[in-house]
Amino acid sequence: MKNVMILTGAGQIGMAIARRMGYGMKIVIGDKKSENAQAISKIMNEAGFDTVAMEMDFSSRESIRALIAQGQKHGPITMLVNAAGVSPSQAPIEAILKVDLYGTAVLLEEASKVIAPGGVGVTISSQSGHRMPALTPKEDEQLACTPTEELLNLDILKPENIRDTLHAYQLAKRCNEKRVMAESVKWGEKGARVNSISHGIIVTPLALDEFNGPRGDFYKNMFAKCPAGRPGTADEVANVAELLMSDKGAFITGADFLIDGGATASYFYGPLKPQN
Numbered sequence: 001m002k003n004v005m006i007l008t009g010a011g012q013i014g015m016a017i018a019r020r021m022g023y024g025m026k027i028v029i030g031d032k033k034s035e036n037a038q039a040i041s042k043i044m045n046e047a048g049f050d051t052v053a054m055e056m057d058f059s060s061r062e063s064i065r066a067l068i069a070q071g072q073k074h075g076p077i078t079m080l081v082n083a084a085g086v087s088p089s090q091a092p093i094e095a096i097l098k099v100d101l102y103g104t105a106v107l108l109e110e111a112s113k114v115i116a117p118g119g120v121g122v123t124i125s126s127q128s129g130h131r132m133p134a135l136t137p138k139e140d141e142q143l144a145c146t147p148t149e150e151l152l153n154l155d156i157l158k159p160e161n162i163r164d165t166l167h168a169y170q171l172a173k174r175c176n177e178k179r180v181m182a183e184s185v186k187w188g189e190k191g192a193r194v195n196s197i198s199h200g201i202i203v204t205p206l207a208l209d210e211f212n213g214p215r216g217d218f219y220k221n222m223f224a225k226c227p228a229g230r231p232g233t234a235d236e237v238a239n240v241a242e243l244l245m246s247d248k249g250a251f252i253t254g255a256d257f258l259i260d261g262g263a264t265a266s267y268f269y270g271p272l273k274p275q276n
């Protein structure tokens with residue numbers, strides 16, 4: 001038996017975090033695209049990690065439970081890395097809400113039932129959640145605490161109240177942060193911690209779809225005019241994950257970490273500020 005890491009989303013960011021934290025563990029990799037999970041599993045196994053790939057759909061509770069059950073066959077689940085997701089240019093509103101918002105909420109809930117004492121989790125949110133104007137305290141609380149199966153019935157998440165896929169994505173990512181806050185209380189009862197990382201543009205296949213999609217110029221302008229003057233790399237996200245998931249982060253739980261090269265700062269108080 002080994003300590004087990006559950007990794008959802010076999011993308012660059014998930015792999016970077018798994019490589020940083022998953023040595024000596026059994027890593028169970030779940031992705032809707034079986035070929036993505038297999039590819040990352042192969043790269044990691046050939047680099048000394050012990051991984052197994054599984055096809056799963058993050059928007060289904062049953063599928064999330066099956067992934068966790070697969071992990072439990074190998075030992076106690078001590079780490080959760082959630083890096084599955086779809087971007088505003090990849091999917092329609094309903095899919096963004098079902099995957100990024102509902103799927104994350106279900107995974108955090110199901111993982112809280114099985115996480116071992118001392119366990120740690122991170123879920124990938126986005127700078128997009130920080131850019132959206134503040135919601136009311138009541139709306140924030142609804143996103144944080146509404147029972148998972150009722151989340152998508154909230155007024156604020158009804159399709160007629162959502163402008164476009166970017167708005168849906170922003171709401172999903174805001175919800176991720178709020179959900180992590182509420183879940184951290186339950187994880188704490190188990191002696192476990194959970195946090196979210198809101199990163200900015202990180203070069204991955206998902207980001208490349210954005211660069212080449214209808215908002216391509218918007219994204220290129222964003223990283224050109226942010227203080228860092230460039231997009232980030234998955235390994236820089238792993239630097240933050242390492243802090244949050246190691247003993248150095250023992251006092252950090254229920255928190256969200258913004259790592260965006262200063263793009264959000266520039267959006268509110270610098271050259272990225274919208275002109276109208």
Ligand SMILES: NC(=O)c1ccc[n+]([C@@H]2O[C@H](COP(=O)([O-])OP(=O)(O)OC[C@H]3O[C@@H](n4cnc5c(N)ncnc54)[C@H](O)[C@@H]3O)[C@@H](O)[C@H]2O)c1
Pocket residue numbers: 008009010011012013014030031032033036056057058059083084085086087099124125126127199200201202203204205206207
């Ligand atoms: N790359 C960026 O610039 C950026 C910026 C902010 C936030 N994010 C977030 O980072 C996370 C990871 O994205 P990435 O850039 O590594 O993308 P990626 O496309 O490299 O990886 C995402 C993975 O999630 C998988 N996935 C999508 N829908 C799924 C589903 N229903 N069930 C299971 N797996 C599913 C995809 O198949 C893919 O392998 C996402 O939550 C994304 O919203 C990315």
